[in-house]
Amino acid sequence: MESFNLQFRSNAKKLQEAINSFEELHAQASTSPRLLKAEIEVIERVFSDMMEIKKKILDELLATGCSEDEFHQANCEGDQLAKLVYICRAEFEEFNCQANQPIFERPLDSKQLRLPTIEWIKFDGDIKKWLGFWGQFRKVHEDKTMSNEDKFHYLLQATVPNSKARRLVESIPITTDGYEKAISLLKERFARDDWLIEVYFRELLSSVMKHVVNRSSQNVPLPLSNLYDEVSAQLHALEALNIKMDQYALLLYPLIESALPNDVIKAWERKRENQNSDPTDVLGELMTFIKAEVNSDERISRSRQPLTNTEDQDVATASTFVSGHHNPAAQPSYHPKAQSEAFEVKKTAAEVTCIFCTKGHASHDCQKAQNWSMEEKKKAVKSKNCCLVCLKAHRDHETQDSRT
Template sequence: MTNGEAQEDQTEDRMIVKSRRLELPEESLPTFDGSFENWLLFKNAFRNMVDSRTDLSDVDKLYCLKSALVGEAANKTKIFATDGIDYFKAWELLERSYEVKRILISLHLSLIMNMKTLEKETAAGLSKLANDAQKHVASLKALGVSVTPEIIVHILESKLPKTAIDRWEANLDRNEFPEPDQIYEFLYKSAMRASNANDQRSQIQRKRQVNHQKEGGRFSSNRAFLLNASRSCIACKAKRHPLYMCDKFKKLPIPKRIELIKAAKVCYNCLRSHRDYPCKFSNCTICQKRHNTLLHLENYPTTSKSNIAKPETTQRD
């Protein structure tokens, strides 16, 4: 065989391998980053999805394995070429590095006992609690350690917020201890309940925002009135009440009242500061002009509507 023919055969082999690799389940493969916590789950998943397949060569399996490893685990297998012999060597290296039974048992026992206690019911928190418990129990079982159902239920109960534990206990039989599957089901149903409640709150919030936008200036104007009413009176300086309720203001001669209003730069009509929003108060009850009745003079100075109904200069909070 000539050199040219040999090169053609090698190129053809690479194309065949590349073509076959495109059919491998790369996107659905689990990944492993070198954490002891995830080793057993990764090992079982990879063996079921890749290692057990008879239609894949060892070269393809090593390609899948190296594609599934990230971080520290990926660094360990960099020394291996993509060939059939190195697939077994790479797998043995991973097992020696991460399948340390004593460490794995201690780790999963610690993780299941120290799962985060939920302060409130959330869909994510409740689902994670159920998922993590089942993951650690399954890992311990694979290591030959059996966690009794009573311990599993007790640990999960201790992680629930009061609102959830009250509902859980309300449905329990007095003389029978619940099974793990019961509390798992309760957690998933509670997660769905929390998710639905959150969706409803979001819808209510969106409706409020829409209503707020529709009300526009009217809402802002009313809010300005309320804020203004909470400030100290500009006449007596001592109390927080509307100016038209102030006894000291009412005792002033009308010209003095007008001077006070002008100096304070508040609205001549409602006696409040409401920025640039139009005044909603009614007119003077005596002459029906745009000023407050407390400012009515028989010969009220001729003033434009805008000057009477609004302060001369807008006052900001």
């Protein structure tokens, strides 16, 4: 037993010296990857010998019937050195890797693009973040060439300090079996399928009901793109949990439909009447239709952007292309009528006010007025002394032709 302890302390001292040598080389600006590789191989060999001796010490303690405290103390010996070894491995991989490939395995091309290092999606114990975290960490978990001790180190790095997830991982000693136990406990606490399904269904219903309540309260309607993005995110999460859309389509379809604006519902009903819809995929067809409406709104929004730039800029004129140079001091001349029209365009864009809700948008774009009857709209237009055709005030007309 004493001989094992002596060998363990000797290897621990040798390992500390190898780690110090590696850190000195790593800190140098121009360090050869081959030297670092040689140092890391020495560290790996000494660390492996030390862990073999530690296993013999633990087996001897179990055979002699030691107390629980004695066994725990012996089991924790060398954990700090083990963490330093894992840090050295990570530093070597970071130094020696580019685009997830070791430098000695990829062609030496000086023109290769140096990609930024991928940052971990760190898990803090929030069950809604588990799918994103596990989607990234699964690559490490399923790597057959990496030891469980290395995976344990990466698992520690991938959790938020002082969080529920980090405390759970730190409660387990860094051993080969400890990694598997840590993953098992994380999945048991944060990745139960029934809990995840319940969480995402709640988020889905909450998103839909928020839009339903907003419509019924006669507030300014939320953008249709918000509804589509929020619902799609939860549907994708449920799909990742192998929950098919047809399992909840009949329940969710009327809720999503009730959250749509009136004009969108009318367009959806017309579309359903003009083509034979599959009753088993009605929710999928509705989401496809909403996506098309969102894309259409985006195109309309871009087409209505003003063509004039209100900022003062140094604009090049035709003389620039004739003379080959641009004189910033030269002011271009404009036709008086063109100047007047440009001024009116800027003035109209700056002073636009909706006659229905007095907000800063064009009257024909008012979402609130879309839910009014035709008589209510006419009454509102006449009360503001505006034109029933163009919805502008009569004083803004240049002629009497557009009055009604």
